[in-house]
Amino acid sequence: MTKSLIHARGLTKTYGDFVAVDGIDFDVAKGESFGFLGPNGAGKSTTMRIIGATSVRTSGTLTILGKDPEVNGPQIRAHLGVVPQQDNLDVELTVSENIFIYGRYFGLSSSFINKKIPELLEFAQLEEKKDTKVQALSGGMKRRLTIARSLVSEPDILMLDEPTTGLDPQARHILWDRLFRLKEQGVTLLITTHYMDEAEQLCDRLIVMDKGKIMAENSPAQLIKDYSTKEVLEVRFGSDKNHEMVEILRPLAERIEVLPDRILLYAEDGEHLLEQIAAKGIHPNTSLVRRSSLEDVFLRLTGRSLVE
Amino acid sequence: MSSTAVELSERRLGQFGDKYFAGRPQQVLLRNWISFKSSAWIAVVSGFLEPVLYLLSFGYGVGALVGNISTTTGQVSYAAFIAPGLLASSAMNGALLDSTWNVFFKLNESRLYNAMLATSLGPLDVALGEIAWALMRGGAYATAFTIIMSALGLITTWWGILAIPAAIIVAFGFASFGMAITSYMKSHHQMNFFYIFLLPMFLFSGAFYPLTVFPGWGQAIIKALPLRQGIELVTRAMAGEFSVHLLVNVTYFLVMICVGLFFTTKRLNALFMK
Numbered sequence: 001m002t003k004s005l006i007h008a009r010g011l012t013k014t015y016g017d018f019v020a021v022d023g024i025d026f027d028v029a030k031g032e033s034f035g036f037l038g039p040n041g042a043g044k045s046t047t048m049r050i051i052g053a054t055s056v057r058t059s060g061t062l063t064i065l066g067k068d069p070e071v072n073g074p075q076i077r078a079h080l081g082v083v084p085q086q087d088n089l090d091v092e093l094t095v096s097e098n099i100f101i102y103g104r105y106f107g108l109s110s111s112f113i114n115k116k117i118p119e120l121l122e123f124a125q126l127e128e129k130k131d132t133k134v135q136a137l138s139g140g141m142k143r144r145l146t147i148a149r150s151l152v153s154e155p156d157i158l159m160l161d162e163p164t165t166g167l168d169p170q171a172r173h174i175l176w177d178r179l180f181r182l183k184e185q186g187v188t189l190l191i192t193t194h195y196m197d198e199a200e201q202l203c204d205r206l207i208v209m210d211k212g213k214i215m216a217e218n219s220p221a222q223l224i225k226d227y228s229t230k231e232v233l234e235v236r237f238g239s240d241k242n243h244e245m246v247e248i249l250r251p252l253a254e255r256i257e258v259l260p261d262r263i264l265l266y267a268e269d270g271e272h273l274l275e276q277i278a279a280k281g282i283h284p285n286t287s288l289v290r291r292s293s294l295e296d297v298f299l300r301l302t303g304r305s306l307v308e
Numbered sequence: 309m310s311s312t313a314v315e316l317s318e319r320r321l322g323q324f325g326d327k328y329f330a331g332r333p334q335q336v337l338l339r340n341w342i343s344f345k346s347s348a349w350i351a352v353v354s355g356f357l358e359p360v361l362y363l364l365s366f367g368y369g370v371g372a373l374v375g376n377i378s379t380t381t382g383q384v385s386y387a388a389f390i391a392p393g394l395l396a397s398s399a400m401n402g403a404l405l406d407s408t409w410n411v412f413f414k415l416n417e418s419r420l421y422n423a424m425l426a427t428s429l430g431p432l433d434v435a436l437g438e439i440a441w442a443l444m445r446g447g448a449y450a451t452a453f454t455i456i457m458s459a460l461g462l463i464t465t466w467w468g469i470l471a472i473p474a475a476i477i478v479a480f481g482f483a484s485f486g487m488a489i490t491s492y493m494k495s496h497h498q499m500n501f502f503y504i505f506l507l508p509m510f511l512f513s514g515a516f517y518p519l520t521v522f523p524g525w526g527q528a529i530i531k532a533l534p535l536r537q538g539i540e541l542v543t544r545a546m547a548g549e550f551s552v553h554l555l556v557n558v559t560y561f562l563v564m565i566c567v568g569l570f571f572t573t574k575r576l577n578a579l580f581m582k
């Protein structure tokens with residue numbers, strides 16, 4: 001895999017005795033959209049910071065475009081667009097001033113940046129807000145501005161740490177649409193998320209992380225194929241009865257997971273399973289058949305939900 | 309075709325400190341200038357006004373009571389006696405305003421340095437840029453104060469011009485040291501402790517009266533404090549007194565500047581590259 005843009009082997013980060021990233025291996029190819037899916041505390045942001053050359057790994061090897069971030073931090077950062085988990089826009093400046101000065105930090109000429117600003121404002125749908133102070137923007141606008149800002153240096157790799165956490169559904173969809181466009185333009189995307197729908201939508205390939213380790217790696221569709229059934233039947237009997245029903249239902253499904261409020265029954269054909277259950281005279285309060293998702297993959301791999 | 313971010317980042321490659329310094333502290337200054345242009349001018353003016361009000365009220369109010377003061381260079385009015393000390397204080401205040409509260413905000417609340425250091429800038433660019441900005445504010449306050457001193461007839465020789473470079477050295481020292489200390493502060497509470505120390509330093513550094521009112525050990529303590537060193541530096545420069553004492557004052561500030569820069573860079577690196 002010499003063609004890989006990012007190459008990590010045994011990547012480890014410890015804080016004192018605590019192991020935040022525990023010997024992970026992965027490769028990201030040019031133009032790929034690569035995801036880190038995992039719950040809070042999995043080590044996603046830590047991994048992003050190490051790749052972004054703003055945190056030093058404890059051990060392992062890492063190269064980004066063939067360079068080692070420990071030796072060539074500034075040169076690697078010049079290739080990257082960084083959208084951190086927590087916004088760090090310049091709250092004392094306006095929208096376009098934010099883009100302008102960020103370009104200047106990279107040393108880009110004013111004329112180059114000024115030519116790019118209208119294009120980036122359009123991309124972020126912030127043309128009307130260009131002279132507004134950042135403080136007055138909504139969460140979704142701030143996120144879009146952070147992305148636009150990170151693009152001023154024309155990065156080869158765009159790193160997005162939980163790009164839509166905290167946004168309402170509409171703002172999320174606008175953002176996803178913008179990220180799709182970048183993907184189409186061939187920008188390599190690195191995305192962390194704890195939303196399985198986001199990972200399914202945006203990532204060509206992803207690693208599922210938990211407690212600093214990689215649990216699985218593949219495309220979203222293949223992960224679902226490998227670790228789950230095609231469909232899931234969700235049934236509810238009321239929280240007190242769920243437990244006694246489990247043993248009765250267990251032989252019927254390929255796999256069964258009990259959540260606090262419902263039971264998940266894994267099967268290739270959910271409707272058929274529901275009929276089988278009804279034939280036994282069992283009638284859940286509510287039932288729902290859905291496609292398997294990455295949430296089910298995560299549950300299978302770790303026994304826990306992604307979002308607690 | 310202008311250079312790309314990557315080409316620009318390779319310019320200092322292989323040179324000393326290339327991991328910490330991109331050679332672009334002026335972009336940090338530019339950022340502060342853009343922010344300053346639209347900031348509240350009243351805050352700027354009030355910071356400058358404080359020593360001017362001291363000069364007018366004490367210089368001419370208390371001055372009317374105490375009359376002339378005899379110094380090593382002869383008899384001077386009370387206002388002329390306190391002016392160099394107030395100038396040094398003005399430079400200090402201007403420099404500290406930016407290098408403490410403003411830096412604390414950027415470090416801990418607005419995460420501005422996080423953003424800067426995610427680009428190809430290095431921690432030394434940030435430290436130098438911020439310190440230079442603070443020093444410019446201190447220098448601007450000192451220059452304005454010198455003009456007022458001169459308008460009030462408190463500057464009697466051409467050496468008075470040296471008040472400005474002297475005050476800039478003082479501002480540089482405080483900016484550098486202030487930023488270093490601020491970068492280690494974790495809360496507003498700790499910042500307040502830092503400020504608690506400043507008022508007694510201002511009152512006891514002998515801006516308003518000769519240090520000889522204190523016993524020997526008290527004088528020794530005060531002379532070790534940076535504001536006293538700054539007052540002596542400004543006073544001696546304005547009097548054209550180029551002695552070994554002046555050299556000691558200047559050296560004191562050079563050490564302060566270097567120590568401050570070193571620890572600021574070290575701390576920013578530890579904070580943002582951990």
Ligand SMILES: Nc1ncnc2c1ncn2[C@@H]1O[C@H](COP(=O)(O)OP(=O)(O)O)[C@@H](O)[C@H]1O
Nearest residue numbers: 015018020038039040041042043044045046047
């Ligand atoms: N600077 C730090 N010092 C100590 N522990 C840290 C630090 N940064 C992260 N951690 C810990 O490392 C673990 C992984 O954190 P993080 O990478 O932020 O996870 P994620 O982004 O997947 O939620 C967490 O348990 C977190 O508390």
Ligand SMILES: [Mg+2]
Nearest residue numbers: 044045046085
């Ligand atoms: Mg995170």
